[in-house]
Amino acid sequence: MTPAYQAIPKYLAKNSYKNPTDSTKTPFNLAYNTELPVFKWREQNPENYKVGQAFMAAQRIGQRSVWDGLVPLDDFKMKQEDIDNDRVMLCDVGGGSGHQCVEFRKYQPDMKGRIVTEDLFSVQNLAKNREELNKLNIEMVPHNFMQEQPVQGAKVYYLRNVIHNWNDEPSKVILGSVAKAVAPDSVVIVDDVVMPQVGASWKQSSMDLAMMTMLAAVERTENHFAQLLQESGLKLRNVVTYDKDYGDSFIIAVPADSS
Numbered sequence: 001m002t003p004a005y006q007a008i009p010k011y012l013a014k015n016s017y018k019n020p021t022d023s024t025k026t027p028f029n030l031a032y033n034t035e036l037p038v039f040k041w042r043e044q045n046p047e048n049y050k051v052g053q054a055f056m057a058a059q060r061i062g063q064r065s066v067w068d069g070l071v072p073l074d075d076f077k078m079k080q081e082d083i084d085n086d087r088v089m090l091c092d093v094g095g096g097s098g099h100q101c102v103e104f105r106k107y108q109p110d111m112k113g114r115i116v117t118e119d120l121f122s123v124q125n126l127a128k129n130r131e132e133l134n135k136l137n138i139e140m141v142p143h144n145f146m147q148e149q150p151v152q153g154a155k156v157y158y159l160r161n162v163i164h165n166w167n168d169e170p171s172k173v174i175l176g177s178v179a180k181a182v183a184p185d186s187v188v189i190v191d192d193v194v195m196p197q198v199g200a201s202w203k204q205s206s207m208d209l210a211m212m213t214m215l216a217a218v219e220r221t222e223n224h225f226a227q228l229l230q231e232s233g234l235k236l237r238n239v240v241t242y243d244k245d246y247g248d249s250f251i252i253a254v255p256a257d258s259s
């Protein structure tokens with residue numbers, strides 16, 4: 001993806017030094033001479049998709065897993081009645097090959113309940129870990145998150161590094177379809193960087209630049225998330241930051257009408 005970064009000066013000069021807002025007109029599009037947004041382009045370039053997925057799965061190797069006590073997991077706990085009724089405990093929306101679900105099962109073997117990982121059919125098709133998913137009782141459900149959510153009433157909907165790939169309008173479509181699927185006691189966890197109002201670290205700025213360059217997207221402040229969630233039919237409840245350098249955080253939302 002280096003050519004996309006090299007195209008930034010040319011892109012900005014051609015576009016009055018404005019942030020890209022259209023995911024088909026970015027430095028990536030200029031560099032790769034395509035009008036396809038990155039994820040669509042990658043579907044036609046599966047070697048690149050494979051590398052991207054491997055990066056997503058491997059990028060935090062060596063770091064403590066978020067599921068290893070870095071964040072409170074009370075929101076995932078279900079009543080015995082829910083477990084008996086096969087309610088989904090964790091629905092990982094845009095979960096790639098399900099690597100976060102695997103980690104969850106490994107670090108939280110006593111948390112009972114179904115786990116579902118969702119992604120595009122073409123992406124799940126590339127997954128090499130089906131045997132491991134089966135062994136850990138993790139279900140793979142193909143799903144385009146711009147469409148109606150097939151898993152209704154899960155206890156937790158989890159979106160790691162998904163919302164930061166999109167600007168506000170498509171993000172509202174993704175979160176809006178989750179908002180339509182929630183039960184009164186569900187929570188929606190967006191796992192993304194939370195940017196400070198001023199004084200971002202180089203790591204945060206580099207992520208923000210990557211989102212702009214590839215996707216016409218953005219890393220958001222807490223206020224920006226609160227507004228986005230509200231416009232998607234949800235309500236920001238609290239933020240738990242688990243990586244101070246990046247500002248990686250659980251941005252936890254509940255149904256808009258919950259008290």
Ligand SMILES: C[S@@+](CC[C@H](N)C(=O)[O-])C[C@H]1O[C@@H](n2cnc3c(N)ncnc32)[C@H](O)[C@@H]1O
Pocket residue numbers: 039056057093094095096097100118119120123143144145146159160161162165
């Ligand atoms: C940056 S990756 C994050 C993957 C995973 N959640 C993680 O944290 O490792 C974004 C994911 O969104 C998926 N994605 C992109 N467009 C999608 C769509 N329309 N429907 C479902 N998933 C999509 C990609 O295939 C990719 O797996």
